[in-house]
Amino acid sequence: MASEITHSGASQEPGSASEITKRRPGARPTRLPVAYDTVLDEYAAALEHAPLSAETRRTYRSRVRMFLAWLADHAATYTTDPLAHPQARDWAVRDYRMWLLRDGPARRSRVYVNSALTAPDDFHTRRGMGKADIAREDLPRNAPRALEERARIRWLRAVEAHLSPVAGASR
Structure with missing residues (x-):
């Protein structure tokens, strides 16, 4: 299976199963510094053996690439390496979550952010560090109610009265 990770601009076979063929025409993977590109290569190799x-x-490859690109831009913020120290990892993932929600070029929904954080969790787990200890965004459990309880009961009774045979009518 072809990888999304290309080296030296090598082109993909037409119709290959790589991520590149699923992007809009002209889109390119986010560039990473060499050190992070190596880390992503190692993660992609580990994913190939995962039951996914x-x-x-x-x-996961794409979202970890996005996380690593963000981390490369914000690495100076951390005094210890977020890829090697659990506390720095937690801070970085928490900051990334807030960037996705508020500060990034495209603000993301809470549902997207929760979903997007599963990839860095998998990434850190496969590196032996475990999941980041951060809270997920609270999501509503139910759809909002369209009618208050009394109005709902009145509506249901009106429907029932309309559908039931007229009282006193012969059958």
Whole structure:
């Protein structure tokens, strides 16, 4: 299976199963510093042996690439390496979550952010560090109610009265 990670601009076979063929025309993977590119290569190799669907592996690679690109831009913020120290990892993932929600070029929904953080969790777990100890965004448990309880009961009774035979009518 072809990888999304290309070296020296090598082109993909038309119709290959790589992530590149699923992007819009002209889109390129986010560039990473060499050290982070090596880390992503190692993660992609570990994913190949994981019991995940091809689409999940592609999504995780892509989202970890995005996380690493963000980390490369913000590495100076951390006094210890977030890829090697659990506390720095937690701070970095927490900061990344807030960047996705508020500060990034495209603010993301809480549902997207929770989903996007599964990839860095998998990434850190496969590196032996475990999941980041951060809270996820609270999501509503139920759809909002359209009618208050009394109005709902009145509506249901009106429907029932309309559908039931007229009282006193002969059958």
